[in-house]
Structure formats: C-alpha cells, structure tokens
Amino acid sequence: MDLFRKKLAVLDLTHGGIPIAKKLAALGNDVSGVDVYGTVGPALLGELEENYGIRFSKAPLPLSEFDFLVAPVHMDPAYPMLAEARSEGKTVLSHHEAVGKILQGDPELSVTKIVEITGVKAKTSTASLLADMLSRRFDVVLHTSRGLEAWKEGTPSLIHRGLSITPGSILTAIEKSLEAGIRPDFFIFEISIGGTGTADLGILTTLSPDYGIANNTAFASNAKLQLILNAKPGSTLLLNAGAEKALEAAKGSRTKLLTFNDPFYAESHVKISGTPDFVLETEAGAAKSPATQKLSAAQKPLISERSSASEGSSASGELSVSEESSASEELSILSELSAAPEPSAPPEPSVTPEVSGSVLHFLRRGEKIFSASLRPGYNNSAYRTAFVAASAAALELGIERKSVVSVLEEFRGLSGRMQEKELNGVALVDNSNSGMDILSAEKALEYALLKKKDEKKGGIILVLGEEASQVCEGLPPVSVQGFVENFGTKCRHIILVGERMREIAANNVSYAGSLPEGLLKASELAGTEDIILSSVKCFR
Incomplete structure (x- = not known):
C-alpha cells in the first residue's frame, strides 16, 4: 500500500x-x-x-x-x-506499520543501518550497552526511554529529551538527529510493543511476563511479533531462545535468525527451543576496588548543566547526592535523582572492595568467545539478558571482542536499574524506572536483603509505587497490596508513591505524591546504617 x-x-x-x-x-x-x-x-x-x-x-x-x-x-x-x-x-x-512505510522511502536513511529492540524486559539496558559497543567503531544515535543520545567512541552526548518509545517517536528522533547535523552509521531504537519492519537487525529481549493490551482483548506478546512478521527480507533477527511464540513466528521468514539463551529463562525452567547460538554463563568473581579501576570517558562524572526551559533540566552527568545540603537543596537534589537520566553514567558509587563482582563467559555455538570480569556496585544479575543480547548483536555487527569485553567490564549499571548509590550518606539501591513491575520490586527487595545481611546493615526503607498510572500500564494497586502483605515485615518502613496507592493499608506505611518526595521522606527516616530501596514506576 x-x-x-x-x-x-x-x-x-x-x-x-x-x-x-x-x-x-x-x-x-x-x-x-x-x-x-x-x-x-x-x-x-x-x-x-x-x-x-x-x-x-x-x-x-x-x-x-x-x-x-x-x-x-x-x-x-x-x-x-x-x-x-x-x-x-x-x-x-x-502505528508500527505506518512508521515502517514512511521510513522505507526516506533517502536520508539510505546509508544508515537501523537496530530495533522490543520486548518486556531489558530493552533499555540492551540498547544502551549495544550503543556503547557499536560506538567504539561507528557513529551511533540511540533512542531509548532515557533520551535521544549521540554516541561516539564510548562517549554519549544528549540530543533531545522527552520522547516516548512509541513507534511515532522514531520519526521525531530521526528528525531531531538530522536537525543537529548528525547522520550516524547506526540508529538504535528502543520501541514498545513491536517493530516497524525497517530494521537491519531486530532484537527481541523477552516476551515474558506477558500482559493484556487493547482493553485486555489481546496479549502484548502477539503485538511484539510485529518485529518478526514485518521484518524485511535479508535482515537479521536476534531472538530470545525462550520466546517459543517468537521462534514459531520466525519459521519461514526470509531473515537470518539468531538466538540467545536468556539466563533468567534458564533459571526459571522455561523450555529453550533448540540450541541457542549465543549463551552466557556466569560465576562469582573476585571484586575489584573502585579506586583501582579505569573508567571510560563515558563513565567519568561530569558537571551538570542546564538547558533551555523548553527542554527542562538537562545535564551531562548526575549530581552527587552525598554532600551536605539544606532541606530545600536536598529536595532539589532528589528531584534531579528522579528525573530523566543523563546520557553519561552516574558518579562512582560508594562500594567497598569486599563487594563481589562476577565473571561472564560468552559462548557462540558452543565455542567460548570471551570472558569478562564485571565491576561491583550494581546488581549485575539484573542485566544478564542485556549482557548476552547486546554482546551477540555487537559481534554480529562487526565489533571486535576486545571492545565488547571493555564495555562489559567498564559498565556500572544504568540509573534506576538496580544500581547502588549513596543518598546523604545512606546506601541507596535505585530500581525506579518505566519498566519496573511488582516482580522487579520483589527482586530488588531480595537484593537489598542480601546486601543488608552481607554488609551488616540496619533496616530497609522501601519507596514503592508509581508516579503516573499511565506509565506502561502503571503499577496495579492490588499487586502492591499483595506485596505489602507478603513482604512488608521485611522492611522497617514503606513509603508508597502515587495517588492510587493511598487505598493500601498497612502498619508500617506512609504516602508520598512523587518519587522526589518519597526519597526525601526516606532520607529523613533512614539512619546511616540503613538501606533505602527505590522501586517506583516512572519515566526516567
């Protein structure tokens, strides 16, 4: 048509x-x-x-x-x-198909390759890691829920902030990049619920956990199959080997089909179809002291800057939140923490050398390709899907192994995705992002409990909820009620964020209207030996 x-x-x-x-x-x-x-x-x-x-x-x-x-x-x-x-x-x-038809005839994209990434989990982290890896050889523009960024030699710079990951936003992302005079070798798009059919490489991170869309008349997993059903002939599909529905849809397609083994699926005994092309194995590794580790340019803390009022608050690096400040300054800092993250990585977290990292072993068709020793300071188990998917994609697109290893070993986690920070001298586990759901909150609490035990910490102050019920279907209050009933006693106090959470009742619960307000309350309640755990569904 x-x-x-x-x-x-x-x-x-x-x-x-x-x-x-x-x-x-x-x-x-x-x-x-x-x-x-x-x-x-x-x-x-x-x-x-x-x-x-x-x-x-x-x-x-x-x-x-x-x-x-x-x-x-x-x-x-x-x-x-x-x-x-x-x-x-x-x-x-x-909308996906319409965007695909619009892009097919765009002469501005004739020499640019497109990567589209969809799925339920790990989209942003996979896209961000892949952008870093590809940028070691190519010029890359990355569009995710974190913002629109230009990547070059491991260093990101902000082009634009405020776009969603709907398919229509791809058109705006391309327009903003070209207006800035940037014509990259690769566009990487995180895209919700499907693909446009213009990708040279399409990546499906997960189809689980599935959820209802279209007033619960359809499943999101079926809509995400657009990535496969609309794929252009001669393109490459990199699919999760545990997504059986996707593999079935790919049969007979005129694409190159590659699969990866998702460590999370393997642990949950989900059936893996066939032998995956790419496999990630992990083991506990000796920790490295942060003081002795070399950072890439993209991961060195930078000074925050302000952009125009139309763009909101823009920065090239996150503000430190461990300094002394007045009550009003503290609220401002907390607002920065909850805002959309900057393209560069956050400052070095306060982590002792005793905190363990892990070693990754990456295999391609049974042959060991490389090993990588991960840094401490974040819950690396939350990134295993992204590690294997991004590494597989980077190798397939011509990136050298040493560059892939370098990115993995320098990685310190993404803001809001199981990253360890410090808030006014108190340990903070940051798990607040647009993809956060109740299962993610449970995993975050489990991680915080282990940290509490290993580091002999005090209590856990949990900030849980949503900043807007429209963020990726919101966080259902009934799920939060169940969470509080099942796990509430493991926390010293729970601060519930969002108007819909006020209907939830428990003995150790209070309420906040936003993530910054919730973090401020947590900071006031927490002692220096406590842990603040932030799990709020929000745009970042």
Whole structure:
C-alpha cells in the first residue's frame, strides 16, 4: 500500500500519533487526526490544522470518508471506528506499520543501518550497552526511554529529551538527529510493543511476563511479533531462545535468525527451543576496588548543566547526592535523582572492595568467545539478558571482542536499574524506572536483603509505587497490596508513591505524591546504617 494522495485517519494522537500524522500529511495525503482520549490541547490541535492541514476531531469520524485507518496496537478494538472497519473489512495499519512505510522511502536513511529492540524486559539496558559497543567503531544515535543520545567512541552526548518509545517517536528522533547535523552509521531504537519492519537487525529481549493490551482483548506478546512478521527480507533477527511464540513466528521468514539463551529463562525452567547460538554463563568473581579501576570517558562524572526551559533540566552527568545540603537543596537534589537520566553514567558509587563482582563467559555455538570480569556496585544479575543480547548483536555487527569485553567490564549499571548509590550518606539501591513491575520490586527487595545481611546493615526503607498510572500500564494497586502483605515485615518502613496507592493499608506505611518526595521522606527516616530501596514506576 502506497502512502500518497490517500484519505486517512490517524487514531490516538496521545501515544505517538501526532508525528505520524505530520509525516503522512507531508507525503501528500489527506489526513485527519482523532484525539481518542481527549488529552491534546487546543493550541496543538490548531497548529496541526494551520501548519500541516491536518483536520482533527475528538469524536469518532464516519469511516466512509477514509481509504484506511492508522491506529496503535494497544487501542481498544471496541472503539467505533475500529469496530466499523473490522466489520466492513477496511484496512487498519498499526502505528508500527505506518512508521515502517514512511521510513522505507526516506533517502536520508539510505546509508544508515537501523537496530530495533522490543520486548518486556531489558530493552533499555540492551540498547544502551549495544550503543556503547557499536560506538567504539561507528557513529551511533540511540533512542531509548532515557533520551535521544549521540554516541561516539564510548562517549554519549544528549540530543533531545522527552520522547516516548512509541513507534511515532522514531520519526521525531530521526528528525531531531538530522536537525543537529548528525547522520550516524547506526540508529538504535528502543520501541514498545513491536517493530516497524525497517530494521537491519531486530532484537527481541523477552516476551515474558506477558500482559493484556487493547482493553485486555489481546496479549502484548502477539503485538511484539510485529518485529518478526514485518521484518524485511535479508535482515537479521536476534531472538530470545525462550520466546517459543517468537521462534514459531520466525519459521519461514526470509531473515537470518539468531538466538540467545536468556539466563533468567534458564533459571526459571522455561523450555529453550533448540540450541541457542549465543549463551552466557556466569560465576562469582573476585571484586575489584573502585579506586583501582579505569573508567571510560563515558563513565567519568561530569558537571551538570542546564538547558533551555523548553527542554527542562538537562545535564551531562548526575549530581552527587552525598554532600551536605539544606532541606530545600536536598529536595532539589532528589528531584534531579528522579528525573530523566543523563546520557553519561552516574558518579562512582560508594562500594567497598569486599563487594563481589562476577565473571561472564560468552559462548557462540558452543565455542567460548570471551570472558569478562564485571565491576561491583550494581546488581549485575539484573542485566544478564542485556549482557548476552547486546554482546551477540555487537559481534554480529562487526565489533571486535576486545571492545565488547571493555564495555562489559567498564559498565556500572544504568540509573534506576538496580544500581547502588549513596543518598546523604545512606546506601541507596535505585530500581525506579518505566519498566519496573511488582516482580522487579520483589527482586530488588531480595537484593537489598542480601546486601543488608552481607554488609551488616540496619533496616530497609522501601519507596514503592508509581508516579503516573499511565506509565506502561502503571503499577496495579492490588499487586502492591499483595506485596505489602507478603513482604512488608521485611522492611522497617514503606513509603508508597502515587495517588492510587493511598487505598493500601498497612502498619508500617506512609504516602508520598512523587518519587522526589518519597526519597526525601526516606532520607529523613533512614539512619546511616540503613538501606533505602527505590522501586517506583516512572519515566526516567
């Protein structure tokens, strides 16, 4: 289906529909935008009509006016326009498919390779590690929930902050990069619930745990199969060997199929189909003292800077939160901690040499390719899926083994993903991110309990909840209630974040409206021997 001189409607302007509508209008189509959720302001809607000729409506439009519809995979199929299209057999393109068709004809991408990464878990960490590895040889632009970054020789720089990982945001990410004069060798896109079909390499991290979408009429795992079903002939797919549904979908595809063994799946006895091409084995390793370890340029703390008001707070490195400050300064620092992370790695965490690292052994088709000794200071078990997927992808794309090993050994964790920090002299385990769910919270508590035992710490102050229920389906209060009932006694105190959490009752619980407020309360409650555990679902 060509996208020229067609009459079409783009449904859902809230979740990436606006950049799709703009591009389709620029290609010469007659475009109407439907603000399904009524969340787009009148000023922006007026701009769409005045500058791009896009008519808009907050109510369903007559289907007969359009050649086809464009709608996200997570939209309720009972929405009148979708239900009518289904009954009349009219074509409905997903947002992913529409973006793919737009990009296929873009001459600006003719010499740039694209990597798309989707899945339930480990998308951001896989994408970030791969960007670092590829940047040792190529110029890379990375778009994740952390921001839009340019990577060169292991060093990231911020291009833009504030984009979501909806497929429509890919169009904006490319536009922002080209506007900045950056034409990379590789674009790496973290993408939610599927693929666009333009990737030279598509990576599926996990399909588990699965969850319902489209008003619980479909499973997210089926939508993520777009990465495979839409894959262009001659491209490469790197799939989790435990994702049996994905492997079945890949049968007969005209792609190069590679698989990796996910250590988490192996531990949970999930069936592994066939013999994976790439396998990661781990063992306990001798720790290295942070003082004796050499950091890459990307991992040296940098001084924070402020960008324009339209971009919000931008920095090239995180602020230290271990310094003395007044109450107002402390709240500001906590706000920085909870904001979208900077492209560079955070400052060196306070970790004693006794904290153990691990040794990774990476095998390709049964042959040992390399070993890597990991740094202490973060829960490296939370990154094993990313370690194997990123390493496999980097080797497949021509990166030398020594560069892959270097990145793994220099890695110190991503902000908000099981990273150890220090907050005003108190140990902080930071597990607050957009992909956080109740299982992740359980693993984080288990890690904090082990840290408490090994380091003879005091109590655990847990900050748990959500900053917005719209963040990747939110954190269901019923799940949090179960967590508190099952594990609440293991914490000295629990601070629940978010309005929906106020319905949860327990003896050792208090409430906060945001992550910064929750961390501030935790800091006030905690003694120097305690551990603050932050597990809040939020955009970072």
